[in-house]
Amino acid sequence: MTELTxxxxxxxxxxxxxxxxxxxxxETTTQAAAPPAGKQAPGFYRYKVGTYExxxxxxxxxxxxxPDNFVLNAKKEEVNKALAEAFMEPDKMTIPYNPIxxxxxxxxxxxxxxxxxxxxxxxxGVVGQFHNNMKLAGIDRNAVDTVIITHFHGDHIFGLLGxxxxxxxxxxxxLVPAPEWKFFMDDAEMAKNTSERMKEVFGGVRRVFDAxxxxxxQYEAGKEIxxxxxxxxxxxxxxxxxxxIVASGSSKVYVQADVTNNPLLFAxxxxxxxxxDQIPDMAxxxxxxxxxxxxxxxxxxxxFHYPFPSLAHVEKTSTGYRETMVPWTPTI
Amino acid sequence: MTELTxxxxxxxxxxxxxxxxxxxxxETTTQAAAPPAGKQAPGFYRYKVGTYExxxxxxxxxxxxxPDNFVLNAKKEEVNKALAEAFMEPDKMTIPYNPIxxxxxxxxxxxxxxxxxxxxxxxxGVVGQFHNNMKLAGIDRNAVDTVIITHFHGDHIFGLLGxxxxxxxxxxxxLVPAPEWKFFMDDAEMAKNTSERMKEVFGGVRRVFDAxxxxxxQYEAGKEIxxxxxxxxxxxxxxxxxxxIVASGSSKVYVQADVTNNPLLFAxxxxxxxxxDQIPDMAxxxxxxxxxxxxxxxxxxxxFHYPFPSLAHVEKTSTGYRETMVPWTPTI
Numbered sequence: 001m002t003e004l005t006x007x008x009x010x011x012x013x014x015x016x017x018x019x020x021x022x023x024x025x026x027e028t029t030t031q032a033a034a035p036p037a038g039k040q041a042p043g044f045y046r047y048k049v050g051t052y053e054x055x056x057x058x059x060x061x062x063x064x065x066x067p068d069n070f071v072l073n074a075k076k077e078e079v080n081k082a083l084a085e086a087f088m089e090p091d092k093m094t095i096p097y098n099p100i101x102x103x104x105x106x107x108x109x110x111x112x113x114x115x116x117x118x119x120x121x122x123x124x125g126v127v128g129q130f131h132n133n134m135k136l137a138g139i140d141r142n143a144v145d146t147v148i149i150t151h152f153h154g155d156h157i158f159g160l161l162g163x164x165x166x167x168x169x170x171x172x173x174x175l176v177p178a179p180e181w182k183f184f185m186d187d188a189e190m191a192k193n194t195s196e197r198m199k200e201v202f203g204g205v206r207r208v209f210d211a212x213x214x215x216x217x218q219y220e221a222g223k224e225i226x227x228x229x230x231x232x233x234x235x236x237x238x239x240x241x242x243x244x245i246v247a248s249g250s251s252k253v254y255v256q257a258d259v260t261n262n263p264l265l266f267a268x269x270x271x272x273x274x275x276x277d278q279i280p281d282m283a284x285x286x287x288x289x290x291x292x293x294x295x296x297x298x299x300x301x302x303x304f305h306y307p308f309p310s311l312a313h314v315e316k317t318s319t320g321y322r323e324t325m326v327p328w329t330p331t332i
Numbered sequence: 333m334t335e336l337t338x339x340x341x342x343x344x345x346x347x348x349x350x351x352x353x354x355x356x357x358x359e360t361t362t363q364a365a366a367p368p369a370g371k372q373a374p375g376f377y378r379y380k381v382g383t384y385e386x387x388x389x390x391x392x393x394x395x396x397x398x399p400d401n402f403v404l405n406a407k408k409e410e411v412n413k414a415l416a417e418a419f420m421e422p423d424k425m426t427i428p429y430n431p432i433x434x435x436x437x438x439x440x441x442x443x444x445x446x447x448x449x450x451x452x453x454x455x456x457g458v459v460g461q462f463h464n465n466m467k468l469a470g471i472d473r474n475a476v477d478t479v480i481i482t483h484f485h486g487d488h489i490f491g492l493l494g495x496x497x498x499x500x501x502x503x504x505x506x507l508v509p510a511p512e513w514k515f516f517m518d519d520a521e522m523a524k525n526t527s528e529r530m531k532e533v534f535g536g537v538r539r540v541f542d543a544x545x546x547x548x549x550q551y552e553a554g555k556e557i558x559x560x561x562x563x564x565x566x567x568x569x570x571x572x573x574x575x576x577i578v579a580s581g582s583s584k585v586y587v588q589a590d591v592t593n594n595p596l597l598f599a600x601x602x603x604x605x606x607x608x609d610q611i612p613d614m615a616x617x618x619x620x621x622x623x624x625x626x627x628x629x630x631x632x633x634x635x636f637h638y639p640f641p642s643l644a645h646v647e648k649t650s651t652g653y654r655e656t657m658v659p660w661t662p663t664i
Binding site for chain 2 (some may be wrong): 042108
């Protein structure tokens with residue numbers, strides 16, 4: 001090894017071959033400059049759960065100045081410290097949106113729908129990409145049998161409508177959590193919840209479901225609501241927030257929706273209450289319970305607000321939980 | 333909050349709306365079953381370093397039964413424990429291959445070339461994907477000005493040749509590390525290195541560079557070998573192994589080549605000597621030095637054997653280093 005070591009350190013300038021040594025690069029340009037592409041790859045990713053084929057189709061991700069009250073129970077400097085520890089820029093927050101399509105072999109099922117195509121142009125393509133990425137993935141929206149909604153925030157339901165305010169999935173049955181429907185369609189609740197934030201949420205809910213003629217099918221927790229897809233009560237983020245376990249053969253994935261927002265902040269700091277958590281204490285209790293289960297079961301999690309393609313394993317740390325992204329598989 | 337909490341727990345079956353409750357799903361199928369796509373998304377990803385555009389084009393990844401001596405200085409059960417801790421299957425190893433293309437605005441530069449198109453068919457598309465993914469990314473191989481080779485293992489150099497054994501990048505200057513050239517083109521070294529493994533490596537090197545008529549340009553460490561791209565001596569994995577810093581404006585990325593193999597094993601366990609490390613002690617010293625620098629500088633690393641798209645930050649842990657994958661950006 002010693003000899004190799006010494007050799008390895010030599011610079012090899014005397015190699016007796018036809019190889020030339022490097023001329024100043026400016027003189028060696030042989031091609032016209034290629035223009036930068038400026039365009040990202042199609043935003044979808046496929047993996048199998050048993051015989052099921054899951055296609056993650058990103059809706060995009062939004063970056064915005066960090067609001068002072070983004071974490072309700074932590075100071076901005078603590079949040080900035082956590083951002084730095086996750087190698088994210090200070091004073092900014094990035095939230096990715098990643099709906100999925102499940103092909104069970106007999107049914108084509110969408111889980112959550114993104115912020116909607118109407119926001120694609122408004123945001124200059126930053127968000128609202130879901131339907132286009134489905135198309136790029138070769139999935140026909142007219143062939144979708146079922147849309148499962150996890151909860152009634154705009155980034156999950158606005159994509160039920162197309163740019164023309166018509167149904168984005170015209171042939172699909174739309175499944176919604178029964179307790180979510182009960183809360184948000186209750187006019188007395190709407191009258192009571194008068195904060196700007198809640199008025200906005202209620203307004204979005206009514207706009208979307210009124211456009212659907214309120215034609216939805218309510219589902220309860222703990223039921224197999226589609227082949228191999230079981231609903232799980234994960235209340236707190238909203239009053240009727242549901243997650244789903246997709247199972248085929250001996251394989252499972254936990255589709256968590258908003259049990260955490262971006263995990264680099266909120267899985268690593270499960271005690272933090274995100275601005276978007278409507279019932280923060282309940283959301284935290286749910287988060288800890290779900291993540292303890294994921295750790296114990298070694299079950300992968302598909303996280304709506306995880307970085308695309310949003311599939312990870314989690315482990316327990318001294319202060320919370322930490323993700324290992326499931327390695328990208330170049331073939332499926 | 334108490335009322336919301338109670339409401340959230342209710343099941344909402346009595347909601348007075350037109351919404352229906354869920355019928356058994358078998359009766360609600362409305363569409364013909366959509367066939368599974370069975371096809372992964374195009375394997376490229378773009379990001380910016382200053383004004384430079386980097387396109388990571390995966391060559392695929394190979395999974396194989398874990399050899400007993402895969403880690404030269406650790407027992408198989410220790411390796412299996414580390415695989416489990418990284419949520420990888422036991423008794424298997426997965427190694428991704430991820431070359432990159434750098435568009436500086438004036439030059440189009442490839443760094444490493446994958447196992448070659450000839451292996452695409454042989455592997456049924458599992459590896460040898462690089463040239464096709466370049467094409468899917470809209471990059472014309474004929475427009476490539478420069479190919480930078482980091483070291484002379486087959487997964488880095490075989491892609492210099494096409495299926496017809498002709499030049500895969502016919503108009504490009506091929507830059508190779510001078511100490512690597514000196515070692516591997518030395519007939520006396522070839523005669524001395526008679527292990528099966530080293531005979532295979534020497535054979536591959538001669539086959540490729542003889543097909544190129546040995547027309548390469550040697551480069552030294554510590555030089556700007558292309559606009560904004562500086563070579564760094566990272567000897568050990570092979571005698572002349574080089575890494576590269578790509579810099580534009582105030583942004584930098586460290587293109588590490590094989591300073592580690594799959595980081596889930598070898599960044600997390602930097603003291604482990606991979607079967608492929610030719611001079612293991614030197615490779616380990618290099619690995620620790622580079623990773624301590626990456627941690628201190630908070631510099632992102634582009635790792636050839638990292639999971640696609642292979643861009644990560646690293647931090648120091650009690651036992652080694654740990655990656656945080658840079659979040660996928662759905663727009664660039």
